[in-house]
Structures are given as C-alpha cells and as structure tokens.
Amino acid sequence: MKTHFLPHPSRLTQLKLWGLLLLWAGHPLPEAQIVVTEVMYHPQEQAGEEDTEKLEFIELFNAGQKALSLEGLSFVEGVMFDFPTGAQLQAGAYLIVAKNAQAIRDHYGIENVMGNYEGSLDNKGEILRLVNALGEGVTRFRYGTRGRWPASADGAGDSLVLRQPLLNNDDPESWTHSFLRGGSPGWQEPSSEADATEKRLIQLGSPGYYFKGIQEPSQGSIAWASPGFEMDASWLEGPSGYGYSNNAAEAAHLSTRLDDMRNTYLSVYARIPFQIQPQELESLEALILSMQYDDGFVAYLNGIRVGGRGVSGTPPAFDQVANAGSDYDPITLSLTSHADSLVAGTNWLCLQGHNVGIGVSSDFILGPQLTLRLQPRADSSAQQRSLVINEVFSNGSDRGDYLEIYNPTDQPVDMTGMWLSDKRDALNLYQIPAETIVPPGGFHVVPCSLETTGFALSSLGESVFLTGADQGFIA
Structure with missing residues (x-):
C-alpha cells in the first residue's frame, strides 16, 4: 500500500x-x-x-x-x-x-x-x-x-x-x-489574519479507509459511519479521492483508483478521520463540505447524516443505483448546523458513493474537501503585527536603557495590552499600558529596567520579544 x-x-x-x-x-x-x-x-x-x-x-x-x-x-x-x-x-x-x-x-x-x-x-x-x-x-x-x-x-x-x-x-x-x-x-503558512481563519481539514490525499460495496458494511445500519466503529480487514487503507475514470480532468480528483469497480460493485464506503483542536471548536464560524462526485453520495459527520445527492434510501442499500448518470459540477454543503456533533480531537467524515449501474458507467468519483472557518481576530491584531522594535539602547549610564518601537504603516496602532520580554520562556514580563497609541510613521519609547519593565537591556546584545495581548503572535 x-x-x-x-x-x-x-x-x-x-x-x-x-x-x-x-x-x-x-x-x-x-x-x-x-x-x-x-x-x-x-x-x-x-x-x-x-x-x-x-x-x-x-x-x-x-x-x-x-x-x-x-x-x-x-x-x-x-x-x-x-x-x-x-x-x-x-x-x-x-x-x-x-x-x-x-x-x-x-x-x-x-x-x-x-x-x-x-x-x-x-x-x-x-x-x-x-x-x-x-x-x-x-x-x-x-x-x-x-x-x-x-x-x-x-x-x-x-x-x-x-x-x-x-x-x-x-x-x-x-x-x-x-x-x-x-x-x-x-x-x-498563512500570511494574514484572513488566511489564519481558514483551515482545510480534509483534502485530496488525506489519509482514509474505504470499503468496496459488494455487501453491506454494517448489516444495513449506519453503524459503519459512527466514530467508534471497529473496522475489520474488509476495510482498506487508502488516501481520499476514490473512484475510476479515463478522463484526465476527472482523474485529477482521485488518489485511490478503483479500477475493479466498473464491472463488480455499485458502491464505495469511506471513513476519513480529521482533527480539531479545543480552541478551534470555541471559535468555529463555519464548517463547509465540498464534494466532487459522480453519480450519487451520502455524507455523515460523526455518525449523523448531514447531506447527500443523487441516491435514494435512508440509508441507501449497498446495491442501490444512483438516480442518474451524469458529470456533476462540485457542490458545497454547509455543515455548520451540525457543528455541535464535533469533538476536540479525532472526528470522522464518512461517505457512501453510488454509481448509476454495473458495467454501464465510464466513471465514478467520490472526492471530499472539508474546510473549517474560524471567527476572525480583532483588527488590532493585524495592525500590531506591523510594529517593529527599531532601536535598542543600553550603556549602563544614568541615562538608562530604552527600546524604541516603530509604526511603519499609515494608520495609528493601538498597543494596549501587548507584552515585552527578554525571556523566550516568559514572554509576559511587561504589559504595555492601556491607550498606548503609536502614530502613523511614528515611534514609541519604552524605558527598560528591572524596576519598570522587569528586565534591563544587555550591552552585550540579546533578544527582545514584542507579543500580542493574548500572546498569540510575536511581532
């Protein structure tokens, strides 16, 4: 394999x-x-x-x-x-x-x-x-x-x-x-806050398992689609994107080719695991399923039926033919209303795909993409990322140490709640006071000492870190 x-x-x-x-x-x-x-x-x-x-x-x-x-x-x-x-x-x-x-x-x-x-x-x-x-x-x-x-x-x-x-x-x-x-x-790697709010959970080639529909996978029930279902040797390991086609455009949506399907079986069942972190559950805004399919499918999320097209039955039997044979455009289904079925950790998207007939269809496609969209962060985060520690002064004299923060943008930046530290394992030594605004193209000077900021600046050189209020990023 x-x-x-x-x-x-x-x-x-x-x-x-x-x-x-x-x-x-x-x-x-x-x-x-x-x-x-x-x-x-x-x-x-x-x-x-x-x-x-x-x-x-x-x-x-x-x-x-x-x-x-x-x-x-x-x-x-x-x-x-x-x-x-x-x-x-x-x-x-x-x-x-x-x-x-x-x-x-x-x-x-x-x-x-x-x-x-x-x-x-x-x-x-x-x-x-x-x-x-x-x-x-x-x-x-x-x-x-x-x-x-x-x-x-x-x-x-x-x-x-x-x-x-x-x-x-x-x-x-x-x-x-x-x-x-x-x-x-x-x-x-995301390059902006907008990029950071979207994550592809499943795409072409994601690790998965499939079952050739020569019989029912769980005696006619949908137990096979539940998270705790125990797969036996009849379930094969193979990356997502299942089917067969001689058409190059269609074959581009396949990772696991099923060249024995055309004359042997009507349906394919797939179980594809994906991970969600606790903080992603808390800030989930949308869950979107995009399907490349030909000819029909049903989708389940952690054992709950969440959508389908082109095949009848609740659930469709393993030998149920699709309603029609055609080359369908990909569809997008919102699964956001089913987000309460998600858990932190491992989740399962399960699919059953059905062909229009045995020996009469030139293709079969079952290709999912699952996307998680998170609530965007506050606009101030994007602005704060643009700030630069522009100058560091340390000489041990009465003048005192200081560092200078520069705003290279054409908009004022509110630094309220940001943190400064010279310790990589303790980034929250000094918090910038409320209503600290750096004007466009302007500077903000922070005097540094053990008494005021919790750290002084070394004349031998060191690293100083400027992080967001939630320490979710380092500027």
Missing part, C-alpha cells in the same frame, strides 16, 4: 518558475523538487512539560507538478531518517518528518506525518541534508540563531518558515518566523 500526502492548490506561479530552475548538468533531478519549508528546531518550554523536544519537526514541500516517490531518500546530516517503501509526496503537498510523529499528530491535529527520526535538531543551528539512494544531494541547508535569523524561532514558540520555495535557503533573509505560534506544520 502506497502512502500519499496532501496536495495544496496554491503557489502555481511559484511552482512553474521553480521547475525551470531544477536543472543539474542539463537534466532535472526529480527529487530536487523537494524543499524544506518549515523547521521547528527549538520548541518553547512549557510549564510541567519535561520533553519539549518531542514537538520538533521538519516540513517538506513538493514544489513540482507531479507526485514524487520518497522511497530511498534519507536524512543523513542533522537528523537521521529513512523514508519507507512506497512513500510518495503529491504535487503541491506538504509532509512532516518528526522526532515524535504521534506527539505532532496529537498536538497539531494533522495526519501527514512521518517519523520518528533519530537525533535532535540543534538549538544553536546546524546543517540538514537529504540524499537519494545513490547518495546524491536532494536538498541541504544550514539554519542559525544569531544575526539575521528570526529570534522568535529559537525557543519563543515560533517555527522557522521559508518565505518562498525559490529563495536561497542558506540566506537568513529567506526565512521568517511563523505567522502562528507553534507554526503551521503540514499546511500552507
């Missing part, structure tokens, strides 16, 4: 340009499409948590336009990891290589994770090198912690994120800190 990982539909222009640059001695190395796009090398220490290294990860991105085999690839410097037989990375897809794969799944609620690698990422910086089976270099880069490297990625809670896959990854200027605290492993 091959292992596939999630594609992402964006960055098309970047990918085309990237493909032009992948030339080596006049011939492209296919593996050179792989780019390290995010690294969590120094997770923030948590109170009462002894093993913070378990949240280390390396994110890989397939910058090409075709699926790529990872078989035979190995990390041989920095950490040690051999990719398993049959592993693949879809075009435009992300894959996490982790020190503790299960810890990453549990913490971030993602499934596109491999591990565990041997060793640990060096908190002081090091070289990471990935090679193919012949020992040829696939990708290599050196990260650091000083100078122009983002300070907040060094134990303050952010990850190290590559700005674009085309950039020189040995250059600190090519990297920035993550938009979200903790990073965004396994999916595209």
Whole structure:
C-alpha cells in the first residue's frame, strides 16, 4: 500500500518558475523538487512539560507538478531518517518528518506525518541534508540563531518558515518566523489574519479507509459511519479521492483508483478521520463540505447524516443505483448546523458513493474537501503585527536603557495590552499600558529596567520579544 500526502492548490506561479530552475548538468533531478519549508528546531518550554523536544519537526514541500516517490531518500546530516517503501509526496503537498510523529499528530491535529527520526535538531543551528539512494544531494541547508535569523524561532514558540520555495535557503533573509505560534506544520503558512481563519481539514490525499460495496458494511445500519466503529480487514487503507475514470480532468480528483469497480460493485464506503483542536471548536464560524462526485453520495459527520445527492434510501442499500448518470459540477454543503456533533480531537467524515449501474458507467468519483472557518481576530491584531522594535539602547549610564518601537504603516496602532520580554520562556514580563497609541510613521519609547519593565537591556546584545495581548503572535 502506497502512502500519499496532501496536495495544496496554491503557489502555481511559484511552482512553474521553480521547475525551470531544477536543472543539474542539463537534466532535472526529480527529487530536487523537494524543499524544506518549515523547521521547528527549538520548541518553547512549557510549564510541567519535561520533553519539549518531542514537538520538533521538519516540513517538506513538493514544489513540482507531479507526485514524487520518497522511497530511498534519507536524512543523513542533522537528523537521521529513512523514508519507507512506497512513500510518495503529491504535487503541491506538504509532509512532516518528526522526532515524535504521534506527539505532532496529537498536538497539531494533522495526519501527514512521518517519523520518528533519530537525533535532535540543534538549538544553536546546524546543517540538514537529504540524499537519494545513490547518495546524491536532494536538498541541504544550514539554519542559525544569531544575526539575521528570526529570534522568535529559537525557543519563543515560533517555527522557522521559508518565505518562498525559490529563495536561497542558506540566506537568513529567506526565512521568517511563523505567522502562528507553534507554526503551521503540514499546511500552507498563512500570511494574514484572513488566511489564519481558514483551515482545510480534509483534502485530496488525506489519509482514509474505504470499503468496496459488494455487501453491506454494517448489516444495513449506519453503524459503519459512527466514530467508534471497529473496522475489520474488509476495510482498506487508502488516501481520499476514490473512484475510476479515463478522463484526465476527472482523474485529477482521485488518489485511490478503483479500477475493479466498473464491472463488480455499485458502491464505495469511506471513513476519513480529521482533527480539531479545543480552541478551534470555541471559535468555529463555519464548517463547509465540498464534494466532487459522480453519480450519487451520502455524507455523515460523526455518525449523523448531514447531506447527500443523487441516491435514494435512508440509508441507501449497498446495491442501490444512483438516480442518474451524469458529470456533476462540485457542490458545497454547509455543515455548520451540525457543528455541535464535533469533538476536540479525532472526528470522522464518512461517505457512501453510488454509481448509476454495473458495467454501464465510464466513471465514478467520490472526492471530499472539508474546510473549517474560524471567527476572525480583532483588527488590532493585524495592525500590531506591523510594529517593529527599531532601536535598542543600553550603556549602563544614568541615562538608562530604552527600546524604541516603530509604526511603519499609515494608520495609528493601538498597543494596549501587548507584552515585552527578554525571556523566550516568559514572554509576559511587561504589559504595555492601556491607550498606548503609536502614530502613523511614528515611534514609541519604552524605558527598560528591572524596576519598570522587569528586565534591563544587555550591552552585550540579546533578544527582545514584542507579543500580542493574548500572546498569540510575536511581532
């Protein structure tokens, strides 16, 4: 069984340009499409948590336009990891290589994770090198912690994120800190508050399970769609996007091909797990299901029927034909009214798809995408992110230490409630007073001492962090 990982539909222009640059001695190395796009090398220490290294990860991105085999690839410097037989990375897809794969799944609620690698990422910086089976270099880069490297990625809670896959990854200027605290492993880094309010829970290639409809999966009941259903050997593992078609446009929606279906069985049942974090449940604004389907389907969320098209029955029998055979446009269903059936942790989207007949249909498609939309954060958060610590003064004289914060925008920025600290594991040392406004293009000076801010500034140099009122981001 091959292992596939999630594609992402964006960055098309970047990918085309990237493909032009992948030339080596006049011939492209296919593996050179792989780019390290995010690294969590120094997770923030948590109170009462002894093993913070378990949240280390390396994110890989397939910058090409075709699926790529990872078989035979190995990390041989920095950490040690051999990719398993049959592993693949879809075009435009992300894959996490982790020190503790299960810890990453549990913490971030993602499934596109491999591990565990041997060793640990060096908190002081090091070289990471990935090679193919012949020992040829696939990708290599050196990260650091000083100078122009983002300070907040060094134990303050952010990850190290590559700005674009085309950039020189040995250059600190090519990297920035993550938009979200903790990073965004396994999916595209958001670049704005609007981006951060939407998360794809299921997409083409998400890990799942399917059952060929040669009989009822649970004796005519919908027990098979419940979260606690125990799957036996008749349930096969395969990434989401199920069916068959000789049409290239339709086949683009498939990850698991069912070439034996046309003349053998009418229906397919699928169980696809996804994760939701507690804070996401609290701020959920909408839950949207998009379906590529041909010819009919029924959808269930944690065992509750939430929608369907083109097939009769409650539930439809395994040998029930679809109402009509046609090529349907994708549809979008709002599942927001069923959000109360969600739980923090693992949830299940379950589908049954039905064809118009055996031996008479040229195609069958069952391709879901499930998107979570969160309530947007306050506008002040986006404005506060634009602030810059512009100057730091420390000389030990009577003049006293101070730092200067600059507003580069053309709008005033309210700093009320923001925090300053020189300690990456205690970001809430000094809170900016209420109604502290930085004018457009203006400055705000903060005198620093143990008495006033809880920290003084070192003349030898150090990192100072400016964070949001809820410590949800580092400016």
